[in-house]
Amino acid sequence: MKKIDMKGLILLDLFSGIGGFPKGLSDAGFSFKKHYFSEIDKYAIANYQYNFKQAIHAGPVETVKKGKIEPPDIVTFGSPCQDLPIAGKRKGIKGKRSRLFFEAVRILHELKPRLFIFENVKGLFFSNQGKDFEIVLRAFADLGVYDLQWQLLNTSWFLPQNRERVYLVGSLRSQARPEVFPIGTNHQAVEKSHESITQANIAPTINTKVGESGNYSPYILTLRGKKYEKGENLNIRKAGVTNCITQSDDHNFLLEKWHPMRTVRTEKAKAIRRKNQKIGKDYAPFREREFEVREDGITGALTTNTERENLLTNMKTIRRFTPLECERLQGFPDGWTSKGILDGETIEISDSQRYQLLGNAVSVPVVHVVGENIVNSLKPKGQYKSNNGTLESPLGNLDFVKKTPITYYGGKQRLVSLILSLIPEHKLYCEPFVGGAAVFFAKEPSEMEVINDLNGEVVNFYRVCHIDFNKLEKQVQSTPHSRQVHREAQEILKSARKFDLVKRAWAFWVQTNMSFSSRIFGGYAYERNSNGTLKRFVNKKLAFTEAIKDRLDMVDIENNDALQVIRSRDSTDSFFYCDPPYFNSDMGHYKGYTEKDFTDLLDVLSKVKGKFLLSSYPSDVLEKFTKKHKWHTVTKQTGVAVTKQTNKIKTEVLTANYPIKAELNGVADLLKVRARALKINLILAD
Numbered sequence: 112m113k114k115i116d117m118k119g120l121i122l123l124d125l126f127s128g129i130g131g132f133p134k135g136l137s138d139a140g141f142s143f144k145k146h147y148f149s150e151i152d153k154y155a156i157a158n159y160q161y162n163f164k165q166a167i168h169a170g171p172v173e174t175v176k177k178g179k180i181e182p183p184d185i186v187t188f189g190s191p192c193q194d195l196p197i198a199g200k201r202k203g204i205k206g207k208r209s210r211l212f213f214e215a216v217r218i219l220h221e222l223k224p225r226l227f228i229f230e231n232v233k234g235l236f237f238s239n240q241g242k243d244f245e246i247v248l249r250a251f252a253d254l255g256v257y258d259l260q261w262q263l264l265n266t267s268w269f270l271p272q273n274r275e276r277v278y279l280v281g282s283l284r285s286q287a288r289p290e291v292f293p294i295g296t297n298h299q300a301v302e303k304s305h306e307s308i309t310q311a312n313i314a315p316t317i318n319t320k321v322g323e324s325g326n327y328s329p330y331i332l333t334l335r336g337k338k339y340e341k342g343e344n345l346n347i348r349k350a351g352v353t354n355c356i357t358q359s360d361d362h363n364f365l366l367e368k369w370h371p372m373r374t375v376r377t378e379k380a381k382a383i384r385r386k387n388q389k390i391g392k393d394y395a396p397f398r399e400r401e402f403e404v405r406e407d408g409i410t411g412a413l414t415t416n417t418e419r420e421n422l423l424t425n426m427k428t429i430r431r432f433t434p435l436e437c438e439r440l441q442g443f444p445d446g447w448t449s450k451g452i453l454d455g456e457t458i459e460i461s462d463s464q465r466y467q468l469l470g471n472a473v474s475v476p477v478v479h480v481v482g483e484n485i486v487n488s489l490k491p492k493g494q495y496k497s498n499n500g501t502l503e504s505p506l507g508n509l510d511f512v513k514k515t516p517i518t519y520y521g522g523k524q525r526l527v528s529l530i531l532s533l534i535p536e537h538k539l540y541c542e543p544f545v546g547g548a549a550v551f552f553a554k555e556p557s558e559m560e561v562i563n564d565l566n567g568e569v570v571n572f573y574r575v576c577h578i579d580f581n582k583l584e585k586q587v588q589s590t591p592h593s594r595q596v597h598r599e600a601q602e603i604l605k606s607a608r609k610f611d612l613v614k615r616a617w618a619f620w621v622q623t624n625m626s627f628s629s630r631i632f633g634g635y636a637y638e639r640n641s642n643g644t645l646k647r648f649v650n651k652k653l654a655f656t657e658a659i660k661d662r663l664d665m666v667d668i669e670n671n672d673a674l675q676v677i678r679s680r681d682s683t684d685s686f687f688y689c690d691p692p693y694f695n696s697d698m699g700h701y702k703g704y705t706e707k708d709f710t711d712l713l714d715v716l717s718k719v720k721g722k723f724l725l726s727s728y729p730s731d732v733l734e735k736f737t738k739k740h741k742w743h744t745v746t747k748q749t750g751v752a753v754t755k756q757t758n759k760i761k762t763e764v765l766t767a768n769y770p771i772k773a774e775l776n777g778v779a780d781l782l783k784v785r786a787r788a789l790k791i792n793l794i795l796a797d
Contacts, residue, residue, distance in 0.1 A: 119142060119143075119144045120141060120142065120143050120144065120183075120184040120185055121143065121144065121145045121146075121147075121181055121182070121183045121184050121185075122136075122141075122143045122145070122146045122147065122183060122184070122185050122186075122187070123147045123148075123149070123169070123175070123180065123183035123185070123186045123187075123218075123222070123224070124146070124147065124148040124149070124166075124186075124187050124188070125148075125149045125172055125175070125186060125187065125188035125190070125215050125218065126149065126150065126172065126188050126189055126190050126211070126215075127148035127149060127150045127155070127159055128150065128152075128155050128159075128189075128468065128471050128472050128473070129155055129158050129159060129162070129443070129447065129448055129468045129469070129472050130148070130158075130159050130162055130163055130166075131441070131442075131443070131472045131473035131474065131475050131478055132187035132189075132228065132473060132478055133146065133148075133163060133166075133187075134162075134443065134475050134478070135442075135473070135475045135476070135477070135478025135479040135481070135482055136185075136187075136478060136479075136482040138475070138479045138482070139478075139479050139480075139481075139482030139483045139485070139486055140482070140483070140486045141185075141482060141486070145167070145181060146163060146165060146166040146167065147166070147167050147168075147169045147175075147180050147181075147183065148163070148166050148167070148168060148169065149168075149169045149170060149171065149172045149175050150168070151171050152467075152468075153453070154451060154460055154464045154467070154468060155468055155471075156168060156451075157451025157452055157453040157458060157460070158447075158448055158450070158451040158460060158468060160451070160452045161450050161451045161452045161457065162447060167180075172211060172214045172215065172218070173214055175218055176218075176221065177221040177222055182222050182223070182224070183222060183224045184224055184225045184226065185224055185225065185226045185227065185228070186215075186218065186219060186222070186224040186226075186227040186228075187227065187228045187229075187230075188215045188227070188228075188229055188230070189229070189230035189231060189276075189473055190211050190212040190214075190215055190229075190231065212231075212247070212250075213250065215229075216250045216251070216254070219251075219254055219257075219281075220254055223256065223283070224283075225282070225283050225286050226280070226281070226282050226283070226286075226485070227257075227280070227281045228278065228279070228280050228281075228478075228481065229247075229277075229278070229279040229280075229281070230276050230277065230278050230279075230473050231247075231276065231277050232275075232276060232277070233263060233275040233276065233277065235247065235277050236263070236277065244277075247279075251279075251281055253656075256283055256284055257281035257282060257283060257284065258281065258282050258283075258284055258288050259279060259280070259281050260279070260280055260290075260291055260292055261277060261278060261279035261280070261292065262277075262278060262291075262292040262293060262294060263275055263276070263277055263278075264276060264277075264278050264294060264477050264480075264481075266440075266441075266442075266474040266476070266477055268294075268295075268477075269442070269474070269476035269477065269480070270439075270440055270441075270442060270474065270476060271440070272440045272441070272474070274474055276473070276474075276477070278477070278481055280292075280481065280485070289484060289485040289486075290484070291481055291484045291485055292484070294480055294481070294484065380396060383396065433462075434448060434449070434462050434465035434466060434469065437465070437466065437469040437470075438469060441469055441472050441473075441474050441475060442474050442475030442476040442477075442479075443469075443472070443475055448460060448464075448465040448468050448469060449465070514549070514552060514553065514654060515547050515548050515549045515551075515552045515553075516552075516576070516620065516651065516654065516655055516659050517547050517548075517572070517619075517620060517623040517624060517629070517651075518547065518623055518624055518629040518647070518651070519546050519547025519548075519549070519623055519629050523547075523549045523550055523690060523726065526726070526747060526763060526765075527549050527550055527553045529745075529747060529765070530550050530688070530724065530726075530765070531550070531553060531554055533724055533745070533765065533767065533771045534554065534686065534688070534724065535686060535722050535769055537557060537684055537685060537686035537721070537722065538557065538558045538559060538684035538685070539557065539558070539559040539560070539561070539680060539682065539684055539685040539686065539721075540554070540557035540559070540560045540561070540686055540688070541560070541561040541562075541563070541676065541677070541680045541685060541686070541687045541688075542561070542562045542563065542687075542688050542689075542690070543563050543673035543674075543676045543677050543687060543689055543691075544563070544564060544673055544689060544690050544691045544692070545562040545563060545564045545569065545573075546564060546566075546569060546690060547623070547629075548562060548573070550688055550690075552659075552662060556662070556665070557686075559667075560665065560666045560667065561666070561667045561669060561676065561680055562666060562667070562668055562669065563668075563669035563670070563671055563673060563676045564669075564670065565670070565671070565672065565673065567607075567670060568604060568607065568615060568619045568631070569619070570668060570669070570670040571612055571615055571616055571619070572615075572616045572619045572620065573663060573668050574612070574616075574668055575612050575613055575615075575616035576616070576659050576660055576663055577660055577663040577664070577666075577668070579612070579613055580657060580659065580660040582613045583613050583616050583617060583620075584655055584656075584657075586613070586614075586617045587617065587620060587652060587655045588652060588655070590617075590621060590652070592625060592644075592645050592648045592649075594635045596621060596625070597621060597622070597625045597626070597635045598635075599618075599621075600617070600618035600619075600621035600622050600625070601618075601622065601632055603615060603617075603618035604618050604619065604622060604631065604632070605632075619631070624647075624648055624651050625648065673689075673691070673712070674711060674712065674715050677689075677715055677716070677719065678715065681719045681720050681721055682720055682721055683720050683721060684721065685719070685720070685721030685722070686721055686722050686723070686724075687716070687719065687721065687722070687723040687724070688723075688724050688726075689712065689716065689723060689724070689725045689726070690725075690726040691704065691708075691709060691712055691725075691726075691727070692704035693727060693728050694706050694708065694709045694730075695728050695730055696728055696761075706730075706732060709727070709730070709732065709733075710732050712725075713725075713732065713733065713736045714736075716768070717736060717739075717740050717768075719768070722767065722768060722769050723767065723768055724765060724766070724767045724771070725765070725766040725767070726763060726764075726765060727763075727764050727766065728761065728762065728763065728764065729746075729762055729764050733764065733766065737766060740768065742766050742767060742768055743766070743767050743768075743769065743770050743771050744764055744765065744766050744767075744771075745764070745765040745771055746762055746763065746764055746765075747762070747763045747765070748761070748762055748763075
């Protein structure tokens with residue numbers, strides 16, 4: 112497999128800002144024979160062209176297309192992230208500004224670079240309960256040609272600024288793939304930054320080690336005597352109780368200590384936030400904030416808000432960081448943002464614009480380390496070196512999770528993440544009541560798999576997806592969201608034997624994706640005040656790809672009595688996920704499943720050699736079996752659609768014959784579950 116040469120590359124830097132990516136990568140050993148950048152801010156463009164004289168402005172990201180520029184080897188981007196931070200009223204990845212991310216994905220699809228590096232705020236992990244991060248992964252996965260790896264990194268590992276950002280690296284599967292992560296606080300670059308003022312890449316006023324005790328608070332140089340000449344050697348010494356930097360015996364610089372500050376919520380804001388959290392909103396008004404001194408000596412993440420952020424105090428007065436200090440906190444050379452080229456003329460950039468540019472920038476030392484790891488650790492795809500020799504990489508043969516192609520009444524889309532976290536080790540996976548197969552499509556494929564349903568139309572749909580996918584896909588993609596189409600599909604299913612298998616499968620898909628509550632023979636679904644129903648329908652069409660067929664390749668598709676399927680597949684290595692119709696609820700098109708049927712199921716499950724996980728509503732008969740056999744349970748509140756305007760809260764019970772965790776431990780566990788389903792080794796650094 113061809114190794115990626117880091118010399119003579121073509122770079123495309125999207126949402127380029129002031130060039131933190133090319134600066135960090137160049138420091139790491141990359142060289143570029145051609146350098147494109149895309150940006151719309153006038154001063155960012157001017158500054159970029161001043162610092163990268165040979166760089167070619169490619170225009171706004173929407174205009175970057177195949178044929179307009181040479182195909183790049185590397186694409187770097189940190190798309191606008193104003194809709195993603197953790198706190199506040201944010202719209203997530205599909206917000207007006209953050210949705211430009213999808214323009215970058217389009218460019219990756221059209222230009223197919225050998226490598227790309229994506230950076231975004233920590234809020235990407237948490238936005239919309241972690242769903243936005245899954246959207247990002249799916250977007251990259253749908254490109255179909257990249258291996259992915261990522262980690263949450265913090266500028267504070269290199270400089271005294273608490274700036275947590277997600278870094279994700281994608282590399283073509285046909286090329287050698289670098290092992291970029293994990294990167295930790297003990298990384299070599301961190302140690303180097305503390306060696307000495309003359310050797311460090313970090314400005315001495317930002318991270319100074321004084322005497323024997325480590326003191327990494329930001330210091331401000333106040334000139335005393337001769338003007339400081341950039342580049343002259345400085346040495347640190349300790350003179351009594353005064354920390355001094357001397358350039359020579361008779362020229363001193365007084366170090367005056369300033370403490371970084373941060374804004375915190377007032378007690379009133381905390382109360383408002385707690386109240387909002389009870390209704391699912393993590394929000395408190397920003398005006399209800401106050402200032403406090405940070406005791407760790409590390410600044411908060413630099414922002415573009417210079418009135419309420421980026422502040423320092425000497426315990427007497429408060430001032431904001433200077434642009435020079437902000438440059439150093441981001442790892443840029445002194446004066447990096449001071450000048451630009453506008454209309455062919457060199458201009459001075461105002462302080463207010465410099466704050467804006469630096470608040471939006473990536474931190475150079477972080478990019479540097481990512482670039483170093485890319486250069487130093489390239490190995491053949493699917494392998495990495497360990498102390499025991501060559502092992503298969505956990506990122507090799509990346510296979511991305513897919514959602515079920517249908518929306519099914521009684522399906523488990525809302526509980527998928529929790530259910531995935533509860534699945535034990537097994538060789539054979541069996542769903543005796545597969546229905547919409549939300550769990551099956553979300554989980555990692557097992558060594559052996561069986562899906563079963565007594566409903567012949569359910570089984571026919573999966574069968575056609577497997578044996579005649581192209582014909583079915585053609586019909587699905589040409590289907591509009593229409594009441595008339597919905598009626599036609601109902602008529603087909605009422606007289607199913609008169610139609611061929613593909614037409615029946617299409618009608619089943621239409622009914623599950625166009626009916627209210629996804630009921631077969633249900634009413635036509637529409638909304639008065641939003642476009643959500645149509646958007647979900649369009650998304651189902653977009654997701655109807657050949658990956659569905661591929662997922663069913665090694666699956667035994669049964670149309671049999673569920674109890675018989677359980678008995679026939681039972682062994683010590685078997686796992687059964689059972690989601691029967693809920694006899695004590697409205698069963699929709701599954702009417703006829705009785706309490707006796709449920710009791711018979713519990714009796715069979717009490718005798719299995721393997722493990723099972725059962726979904727149901729609470730009932731006396733379940734409680735009786737649970738106590739008798741000492742089963743384990745987890746309960747979860749879920750919303751169930753009652754009418755087109757209202758939902759009802761129901762209690763779901765998950766029952767197992769093995770110990771199960773009571774709850775996902777926040778977003779971190781949720782992301783780990785999804786990463787496991789993606790066959791990815793997720794690293795969430797502290």
